[in-house]
Amino acid sequence: MSRRRADRLVLGLSAGVIALTSACGAGGPAISAGGDGIFQVERPIQVVAGEGQAWLLTGEDDGAFLSRIDVAGRPTDVVSLPGQTHSMAPYRDGVVVTWFACADRRCSETVSKVLVLDGEGSTLSEQEYSRSPGPLEDSDGVQLLGVQKDLVWVSTGGGLIAYDPQNDRTAVQAAGRDGFLCLLADGLYALSSLSGPLGSSADPLNEEQFDDPYEVVVDRLDDGSWIRLLETQRAVTLYEFSQTECVGGAIRTGQPDMASPAWSSGSGWVEAQPYTNPGTLTVPREPMTYGNDARFVLESDGVIRRVFGAPDAPLSVEKLQVPADIFVQDPTVVTVLLFDQSPTVIAGCLQQPNQGSSDARCYIRLT
Structure with a gap:
């Protein structure tokens, strides 16, 4: 441990x-x-x-x-965006940006913002959600879950929202869900705990407890209401649940350098293989980052490993060739990787x- x-x-x-x-x-x-x-x-x-x-x-x-x-x-240059926790996702030929910011000069209130731009950088729509009292450090913030069928899905302190920029309206509004939210190819899901929230015990967790079984289940958002998929109930370790992520078209538990359970609606629960090499005391983990519905890992000089969700094949892997003099894996320094791929561009x-x-x-x- x-x-x-x-x-x-x-x-x-x-x-x-x-x-x-x-x-x-x-x-x-x-x-x-x-x-x-x-x-x-x-x-x-x-x-x-x-x-x-x-x-x-x-x-x-x-x-x-x-x-x-x-x-x-x-x-x-496109636009300056004062505030915090900025995040982007592609939207048609443009982009959507979410962040939260002060609602006034005194910052007595904060607000979650959604900005949608076309391919030329012109504003298609702009919306504000979840206004709350207090400064930025007291805000619940905003999380961009992704874009699906031209709907922008965000999680705010006020709940879940699917925003339709083309018609400038909120298409879906729903209560938040305890657990880990994942926008997969066929809808919004949450991996929820049946063993109580993490850290709910009066006593702090010790290392032995991280290997204890933890009952989880997948919930699906359907017409604004959460539906529990009882057939998805299973046990993972508490540690695996605490490391849950949305990657490669699946809800994956555990660390990326360890085999662990993963779920998608097409595959059900499977034993997902590691998609990174384990780090050691002398060799740090491979640099990695999120992109368009994928995870990108710097495997070696000039080689990027892409973990993505192919149709009916979550957690698929392919390798991309990039300039080796730019994308250098140097184990002696801290390296931050930013990367993404679309049908037309690698950047x-x-x-x-x-x-x-x-x-x-x-x-x-x-x-």
């Missing part, structure tokens, strides 16, 4: 590095094109591959800045923030 605790510490430190990198500095985006689809970015947060171009979020003092990147690596960045620079080298090309 000591390795697991060490893994959690490494992940926490890595997340802290990213947060600090995104928050420092001043001014707008610093992006320089180097030709042949190569460019350099200061303080990148997220990359989304779009239709013939990429969308890039970079950090600002009070929030984030959104830019478009063409296939030559040239940037176009990504590699940053090594502990080397004293917030810059990242990036690459984009047509597929």
